[in-house]
Amino acid sequence: MIPTRKRTRLVLRLGLALLVILAAAALTGTGPVSARVPTNVFAPESTHAWVIYKYTLLVLAITGAIFVVVAGLLAYAIVRFRQRKGDDTTEPPQVYGSEQVEIAWTVIPVIIVIVLVLTTARTIHEIQDAPRPPGSLEVTAIGRQWWWEFRYPSLGIVTANELHIPVSDRANPTPTFLRLLSADVAHSFWVPRLAGKTDLIPNRANEMWMDPAQPGLYLGQCAEYCGTQHAHMLLRVYVHPEDEFERWVAHQKSPDVADASVASGRAVFETTACINCHTLGGTVADGTYGPSLSHLMSRATIGAGVATNTAANLRAWIVDPQVLKPGARMPAMKLDEADLDRLVDYLVTLE
Numbered sequence: 120m121i122p123t124r125k126r127t128r129l130v131l132r133l134g135l136a137l138l139v140i141l142a143a144a145a146l147t148g149t150g151p152v153s154a155r156v157p158t159n160v161f162a163p164e165s166t167h168a169w170v171i172y173k174y175t176l177l178v179l180a181i182t183g184a185i186f187v188v189v190a191g192l193l194a195y196a197i198v199r200f201r202q203r204k205g206d207d208t209t210e211p212p213q214v215y216g217s218e219q220v221e222i223a224w225t226v227i228p229v230i231i232v233i234v235l236v237l238t239t240a241r242t243i244h245e246i247q248d249a250p251r252p253p254g255s256l257e258v259t260a261i262g263r264q265w266w267w268e269f270r271y272p273s274l275g276i277v278t279a280n281e282l283h284i285p286v287s288d289r290a291n292p293t294p295t296f297l298r299l300l301s302a303d304v305a306h307s308f309w310v311p312r313l314a315g316k317t318d319l320i321p322n323r324a325n326e327m328w329m330d331p332a333q334p335g336l337y338l339g340q341c342a343e344y345c346g347t348q349h350a351h352m353l354l355r356v357y358v359h360p361e362d363e364f365e366r367w368v369a370h371q372k373s374p375d376v377a378d379a380s381v382a383s384g385r386a387v388f389e390t391t392a393c394i395n396c397h398t399l400g401g402t403v404a405d406g407t408y409g410p411s412l413s414h415l416m417s418r419a420t421i422g423a424g425v426a427t428n429t430a431a432n433l434r435a436w437i438v439d440p441q442v443l444k445p446g447a448r449m450p451a452m453k454l455d456e457a458d459l460d461r462l463v464d465y466l467v468t469l470e
């Protein structure tokens with residue numbers, strides 16, 4: 120049995136720790152930290168993320184108030200009615216039944232639950248039944264074990280893991296409309312600052328859209344367990360000002376270089392199993408099982424975010440993807456050192 124005074128001190132300390140945690144959480148939501156946390160749900164930048172954010176604040180306010188009242192009464196009772204020296208040990212008077220108190224603790228929670236149910240339903244309706252905004256850019260996102268494929272049907276671009284979209288401000292609204300598909304199991308597309316989670320389900324097309332108001336890099340992640348490398352199914356959304364986005368589109372549509380100085384590396388690529396799974400414009404490679412390698416070096420990461428896209432990491436990836444990403448569907452290519460060097464020299468020219 121812990122002595123009463125120690126128990127009181129313990130309760131006060133726990134309360135203080137909780138307050139510090141809550142204050143820190145509130146600060147990261149509004150303070151300078153929010154810009155440095157690219158997945159911060161308290162720093163929304165797109166219509167649906169705002170809707171969810173406002174709803175989250177309401178729920179936090181209601182549940183926070185309940186917590187303060189309950190914890191406050193509990194702390195008061197613990198301190199006020201603690202055992203003191205000289206207390207008599209007889210049982211205190213027992214009180215049974217109070218209609219008023221019972222009605223109060225039935226009616227108040229019922230009202231709270233009704234408010235939460237109605238606001239939840241309204242938030243879901245506002246997001247799921249939102250009309251598709253006119254003039255939106257269409258992108259098809261396909262979830263795969265364990266990477267993302269992004270297709271721009273109107274632009275003829277196919278890329279992987281890094282989604283590039285235009286900023287959508289009031290003067291020039293250009294939202295991005297996403298069709299979400301899956302090539303294998305269920306995944307979930309989640310970029311916390313831009314929108315809520317939406318599942319990618321086999322044999323079904325889900326939809327969502329986002330209209331980020333600020334340019335920048337937004338990080339996301341697959342949010343539905345989809346196998347061994349679920350945790351390494353990261354995604355990056357680059358939001359560009361209009362002219363910058365047009366430059367990106369023009370660059371992605373331009374043919375990949377066919378630099379004569381790396382022709383031998385290109386020959387290694389075209390005579391290896393690479394071409395069965397990958398597509399690369401201007402070569403014989405037209406596989407669709409793995410990510411397109413067109414303009415490979417314009418991506419910041421490889422393996423859906425497991426490593427930065429450098430020559431050394433590309434080399435390590437080709438030697439054995441299982442080292443960087445155990446379970447990845449790509450096998451070790453078993454090339455000799457000379458061919459490996461030539462192949463990497465070629466790949467790094469794919470800007």
Ligand code: CUA
Pocket residue numbers: 262263265305306307341342343344345346349350352
């Ligand atoms: Cu894809 Cu988890």
